[in-house]
Amino acid sequence: MTRDPYPLTLRDVSAASGVSEMTVSRVLRGRRDVAAETREKVLQAAKTLGYVPNKIAGALASQRANLVAVIIPSLSNLVFPEVLSGISDALDETGLQPVVGVTNYLPEREEKILYEMLSWRPSGVIIAGLERSSVSHAMLKNATKIPIVEIMDVDGEPVDAVVGISHRRAGRMMAEEILKNGYKKIGFLGTQMPLDHRARKRFEGFTSALAKAGIEIADQIFYSQSSAFAKGRDMTRAILERSPDLDFLYYSNDMIAAGGLLYLLEQGIDLPTQIGLAGFNKLELVEGLPRKLATMDACRYEIGKKAAEIVALRCEDGNAQRGQSVTLQPSISLGDTLKRRP
Amino acid sequence: MTRDPYPLTLRDVSAASGVSEMTVSRVLRGRRDVAAETREKVLQAAKTLGYVPNKIAGALASQRANLVAVIIPSLSNLVFPEVLSGISDALDETGLQPVVGVTNYLPEREEKILYEMLSWRPSGVIIAGLERSSVSHAMLKNATKIPIVEIMDVDGEPVDAVVGISHRRAGRMMAEEILKNGYKKIGFLGTQMPLDHRARKRFEGFTSALAKAGIEIADQIFYSQSSAFAKGRDMTRAILERSPDLDFLYYSNDMIAAGGLLYLLEQGIDLPTQIGLAGFNKLELVEGLPRKLATMDACRYEIGKKAAEIVALRCEDGNAQRGQSVTLQPSISLGDTLKRRP
DNA sequence: CTGAAAGCGCTAACAT
């Protein structure tokens, strides 16, 4: 048990070990230019006292907080935890620590969070998307000393580095695959999120590829709020009541697609012969559905990993990878719900 | 565009506005004892320069970082993002900022993360669970100056405050409900996570309530790794091959239960007459399944909210709510899969 | 209402 004036300072450890503050500091930072004997004394003292170094003071003195600001729109999307795990894995052995902020897709919140994070003087910023308020953009532009990596999406003008996929291309690819398999009356089902720019771009890419083939979206439906199973059911029922002749449904994500899939099976509709189906994101759950859903991998883990690697590299060599642009290639899974029509 | 020596300091704003550093600091901290005219000058200068205050220096000088350390085992569990959103909501207007650390259910990682977080001198700690290494426990015990709130689980000895549900009781409640409805041959399906103490306690509560009724678990199965749909399917197939006479399946979470539900329906098994089913957590997704799954609400959002409120209160009044213990009551949803047997 | 001085707890840069 420790004395009351907790937290302790270096001075306390110095007093308890009979070693100067400076040398204590060296030991605690793991520097190797300290005699083994001295090191032992210090470690012993620190441990028995229960000393926890004050990183605030350390960061101020050394001008390095070793934090990486990570700004993402949501945690409930399932996509972002995977990005985070890529980031964690890449940062694990670097001495850099990720600090996460969640914007809920709100530009004002992004501004606020970015400001807060920058005020902790991070060593780098990883931030989702390329579209943001002019204030946020200016803050990033001004942070010229640190790496800024915009992630998820490459369709636009990055501030510095960027790692992601082209959502426009992803939409196009899926459209082409659908057409190639003979579907003609195609419906689109999305969640109403004017600020989800990536979903919007997929939609744009999708419609433009259809247009190139002389086909228009036969019907479309947007629902607000969460992208849960129940939502997918409702949307699917609604669009098919309105347009019973649709032969393909493209959903903006796997969650609502899964709901749609379950609904269609219940209705006794045969997949994919009567109606084909595709989602987006290749969530793990598509594996466990009664039919394997067609979808597209958004390279989430890899994006996080690569982005963090860029930050880590730049922290070692101030100019490495500056303005680096990495475009990953999403791959289609056709599953059981997107097949050549007989 | 700003000059190169970025980031700027208070001194720069002071120079640009012709106001002393001290007064600039007052304005930027939103204190009201500054002349409106002076305030304007300062704000103007700060804005045009693009000044972002250095919280590291601020925190060191004021001895307050206004951070709340939040330590949870996982982000992919879907449960924890909801806890986080309760925490965010409660902290939003308090000037306190949550900082999240993820342990992956590993005590060593918890130790490391706790140490890291404490080294940033947070104003409070919210940490999942009551079971931890003695080192972690000592660190928490030593942090007497700040509120420590252990969350999710109340079955054990808290260090300070605690907010959660009794998982033992949750297990018992479900067992009693199952028995009440006439099921007799009960199987348990869990994920193999020796370090998920809450799942373990639910299991213990469950079996002890069955024992009280003179019934033993008829079969049980544990699978490792993720708790996805596919896992639930596999486990369900496996346990039923082994014990085809089971009339109820209790899953340790809704994800694997959902997989099981889909599998059983595919097999043409009638729910809940042939076999009854229950999960745990009341995830949103149970709403969208072909049958509404019986489950139990773990009060995730409320737990986060309440825990953060305790921290916030204690930060205002150093002794408020010390040692507070809040036990929330989980509620059962019977859905379509747990009904009196004919 | 505003300013000057002192220091928060640590580390960089130089001694020795």
Place this chain on the structure above:
DNA sequence: ATGTTAGCGCTTTCAG
């Protein structure tokens, strides 16, 4: 290998 000195950029405290 170890110690000394001088800050890091802010805020607290006290004086005006």
